[in-house]
Every structure is written in C-alpha cells, then in structure tokens.
Amino acid sequence: MHHALITGANRGLGLEHARQLLERGWHVSAAVRNPDAATELAALAEGEGKLDIHAYDAADPASAAALAAVVTGPVDLLFANAGMASGETRAFGQAAGAAMLDEFRVNTIAPLALVEAFAGQVEASEMKVIALQSSRMGSVRENESGGAYGYRSSKAALNAIGKSLSIDLKDRGIVVLILHPGWVKTDMGGPQGQLTVQESVSGQLDLIARAYGNPVMSGRFYHVSGQDLPW
Template sequence: MKSVLITGSNRGIGLELVKKLTDHVSPPKIIIAACRNPDSAQDLQEFSKTHKNVHIIQLDMTQSDTFDKTVQEVENIVGDEGLNVLINNAGILKETATINDITAENLTLHYLTNTVGPIMLTKAFIPLLKKAAAKNSSLPLGVLRAAVINVTSVLGSISQNTSSGSHGYRESKAALNMATRSLSVELKGDGILATVIHPGWVKTDMGGQNANLTVEISASNIVKTLYSLTEKQNAGFVQYDGKELPW
C-alpha cells in the first residue's frame, strides 16, 4: 500500500488506524490523516512530528463543496501514483432515539455525515483511485491496488436489528452499506475494491466505556483485515477481524 487517506483521524479509531498502519511491517509510504479541526488534534499533531509519512489535512465531511479542493491537496502529496486507499471512517452518533423522539433535523445530520459525506468524497477521489489502480494493474483487487473502505456498524445490519432505537445512526449506516454495494459493482472494472467494515463495539467517545473492545485491538485487527481483502470481499460486509456479517 503506497498511500492511504483516513477521515476522522483526530481521535478514536481513526487516530489508532494512523498509528497501526505506521507500525505495520510494510507501512504505507504516505498516510494522509484528515480531520475537521487539525489545529485542535493535539495527539495527531504530536504523532506526525515523529512520523514523516503522516500528512495532516483539514476535511469536514458535511462540506462536500470543499471536496475538490481536498482532492487537489491530496494529489499534491501523492503525485502521479494516485491514491491507493480511501478509508471513510468519520461518522457521528448523536442520539439513541425511538420513533417518538426523532426529528427531521437529527436524521438529516446523520445522513449528511454518515452517508452523503462518504459517497461524495468517494466520488471526488475516483480519478486518483483509478490512477492508483492503473499504476498497479498487475496486482489483484485489494488495498495494494486500490480500494474504498467504508467504516460502518453492525447496527446498520437490517437482518440483525432486533432492538430498534438509534434511528439516525442505524439508517444512515444501512444506507452507507447499500452505497458501498453499488460502488463495488461500478468500480470493479476499474480495479477498485469497495467494502464495508464494522470496527466492533469500541471504547471511544462514540462507543462509550461499556464497549468490549479497545481502540488498539480494533484498529490492529482492522489493519490485518485490510491487507487480507481480496476480490472475494468486494461488496462485502465484514467486521474488524474479517468475519462476514449479514446484511
């Protein structure tokens, strides 16, 4: 993997993915860590000072009108090699609402951040992903060639929804899953893999302290899974350790 861009890299799973990829036996030459407020991302800033392959850029997933500028900034970093992997990790969980509690504003915010943002960002980066896929055309489908990895949640699984609640989060992630299936069909011919990964229930600001996984365990397993992805997992729904999940 020559280059990877990870959204939501200021904390939690995103930040830990930056660290785990850097520590990989064969780390990416370029790791682009995107976050909404780089100046306040102190842990990321400190980490980048001792890891010269980490580049920090500003990116707000709700501001799709800025994505073309982001692509240009990334192209200035990766050059003619293109972008190998886009990891759409940034997301929000603002409520645990039932049907009696939800509002249109809340639903819209979840869709904008968790679904529309990743779709539009992927669209913007398709030229750079295609360039990477073409440069590595001798390699099979996977992250060493080109891939879009959308971080989802098992809460977006329709068949496993037995508890309801969290309408905005659940439904935006289910929509992201569907979008990824569509992308997997459209981009396969260009040599670009598309899949969704559930990171597990992780002890983060979003997951809470009752979660059963640390960010270190989740991120280290995600990295192993990323490197193991093949054409078989194109259009797949897998969790952090590679286990397939039901849609």
C-alpha cells in the first residue's frame, strides 16, 4: 500500500487529495492544525485505504520534527500543501509587517522543514516523490497585476527552495515537483475559481503519477495542466 503524508488536509485541496488517494487505496497520513475539528476528513476513514490524522502547525518550526516522530515507515508521496495568504500584506503602503513573516513561516520555511524531517522516509519508499504546493502568484515573470507582496514573495521563495531540493536530493532518487493547482474554488481561491477541487486534484495526481521514476520532472514548476510555468 502506497503511503502519502499531506499537510493542510482538513479542507480545500488537501482534503480532496486525501479523499482521492484513499479512494485509490492509499495509506494517508493527514497533518492538520486541529485534529478534533477535522470532521470531514475523519469521515473519509470509512472508505477504502487507511487514514491517520496527526496534529501539525506549519507556523511552529518544531512541528515537522514532531510529526516525523509519529509518522513512521516509508513515505511514497510527501505533499507540503498547507498554505496561507494574509490580507494584511496585499496592498502597497502597508504590506511590510509581521504578517509577512507569518506567510514565510507557513508557505516557505515549513515545507523545507518538512522535507528535511522526512527525506529519509521518502528515500526509503518505492515512489520517492515530494510535491510542493506553490502558486502561479509566485512567478515573477507572470506578475502583471502587482500587490500580494507577502503571498507572491513567499511562494517565489518556495520555488527557489524546490529547485535546490531537486538538486540536493537527486542522488537519493527523489523527484521534487513544484506545483500550481490552477485557480481553484476553495476558501482561499474563492467561488470565482476556474477549477473545482476534484478537477485540480485529479490533475495534480496525474502529474505525480508521471513523476514516479521520472527524474527529468524534478525541480520544474508545473501548472496543473502539465505545462511548465516560468519562474
């Protein structure tokens, strides 16, 4: 049975990843801020696959190591999905403040801490895939509307981290995908989003399946459609 660890799995894209992987018979370790409140996630335990729910706060630098103490065994897919966008860092004139550090803690540093804590377990697995949930908003080239200082820069920095990871983990057979899920109807994406969570996640899982044993995909920034995005 393949094993995935997914952060931010209590709602939005992370919840749908858990649902679709469980349907495919995977073992899913779901990492969420508040396990007691993750009722929609907990209900998925009744289907196929195997579900474990663990406490994890991406804003706490010690949380990844604590998670690695309880999530044992090989991890075929490590999915750093949890993310946030602060309204306080959106507009020019008031963006540079403490909220920007929160975005960097959650969107940038936490995924790296997760990979540092779990690289050995990913290496020990059959698939050896790491997915970083980035955003097209982190593309410097594609920025045509400005603003979103904290979110854009924290995702651009995540992209830089993903590229370094792809190089540093290459000899261990690990493939690192940097992903844009599309504009998706979630709490973050809002109701105007162009894709449903089902559409986005099935596209992302197709990309992940292609990445298995395919090192040429490592360190690239992919739109959910499968196209490369510019940095």
